[in-house]
Amino acid sequence: MVAPVIPVVISVLTKRADFLSANAGTRNARAGFVLLTRPNGGKGIRFGITVTKKIGNAVVRNRMKRRFRELLRAALPTQGLPDHDHVLIGRAGGVERDFALMAEELTKALDRAREGKGDPAGGRRPRKGNRKR
């Protein structure tokens, strides 16, 4: 049996199925991002980042992903939920949002997730905007 020097092992989500299942987890939305958390059955702390094409072109999306990685790198070893998948979904407000501000927001979102609280149950408001205008 290997005795790990660093107890916290952080790995990256690479399978589409992992992202889809994370969708069913706890959901905490902030101005710049949405945090999804879901227990993964003893696979350690894992994270993933999703930025859709709606956010911008490739340069904007890559920059957002790099900043999110930096946020998670700083926060997960101490504040991450053990044996959970963490998925950050980029929102339009997070493109040039102040880094320190987003770090605070991530801390608060992780705190709420640890308490098991998410945004209102169901998470799916009745869709607006489908009406004919």
Added chain:
RNA sequence: AGGGGGCCUGAGGCAGCCGCGUGUUCGCCCAUGCAAAUGAGCGGGCGCGAGGAAAGUCCGGGCUCCACGAAACAAGGGUGGCGGGUAACGCCCGCCGGCGCUCCUUCGGGGGCGCAAGGGAAAGUGCCACAGAGAGCAAACCGCCGAUGGCUUCCCCGAAAGGGGCGCACAGGCAAGGGUGAAAGGGUGCGGUAAGAGCGCACCGGGGCGCUGGCAACAGGGUUCGCAUGGCAAACCCCACCCGGAGCAAGGCCGAAUAGGGGCCGCGCGCCUGCCUUUCGGGCAGGUAGGGGUGUUUCGCCCUGAGCGGCCCGGGUUGGCUGCUAGAGCGCGCAGAGCAAUCUGCCGCCCAGAUGAAUGGCUGCUACCCCGGAGCCGGUCCGCAAGGAUACCGACCGGGGAUACAGAACCCGGCUUAUGAUGGCCCCCUGAUA
């Protein structure tokens, strides 16, 4: 100096802390192994780490697989002045002809800049809207003429017949001018004529045939023809030349849960009833023997009832590895050839290989622009000097602003499109003349 335009360059730099991808090297540890070694992980050192467009995916190639005997033809697609460059191109360079603008002119022409898909229209078909009288074997609306023929209440001559004149615009002639149009059957001028017309002449333009120069596109000049034989080929078409298709999700390899397929071996494939079928025989349904599970066994219950077990083989889904970066490579290196594109030789260099996809976070200094300040500094100005002044320039201090377009995804050569600041060069216009 100000304004406008074009081309090129350029794509901020340095440092600190934390962090990422990859290559290499060292160390530690783990797995397999007698060992050598191999593989995985962690840590340290060192090297490298997005673009001029990485973009759009519009052309041309390399590479890979598929198809194919060679070649030709057909079909389909593409290209289209000439020469050169190139691996190749629809790209690039040079030249030729055309058109536009502008300047000069001895009015013949010449210079500069720019634009363009620039083979063939007497091989054929088709089209030419609207406007206009007429648009393709031309036509006659306004107009001009009315010589010739015709008419004439007028005038003149004449005795009359008749003749002449002024007229009319009926026949007729004309296509200069007006008008329409993208385009109206060469242009300008003179002659000519009733009016006109290549009707005649001069020059220009054009067609045919030689000549000279040029590799050629073509140019020059000669001679001849008065010269209707539009435009569109980016409508079909004809001619010449080029092209097999698909793409790194190409292609190759590895392992193999589960389900299904094939082969071999071992055991089993029995019996009864009903139905179908042309036969040897076979098929279907039900039951039963048998087999399996539960259970210590009997009994019972459930499943199965013609297959069960073992070994091997190839294919699919998902995943991993590979292809994957040293090349038509790069160099504001040098020399040579060329007007140039580019090529040749020598020298130097190694410059991303990610795959939910590596460049980020925080901070300081500096670089660009604008505003303000202080006269401690250098110009500058005042003064003989000591010294003073601060409109302007630089340096200094303080504050503010701007930092674009955009992220490799197998790799090259182009094209197109996007793009903020800084330089450099050139052109045009206006103003000035130190």
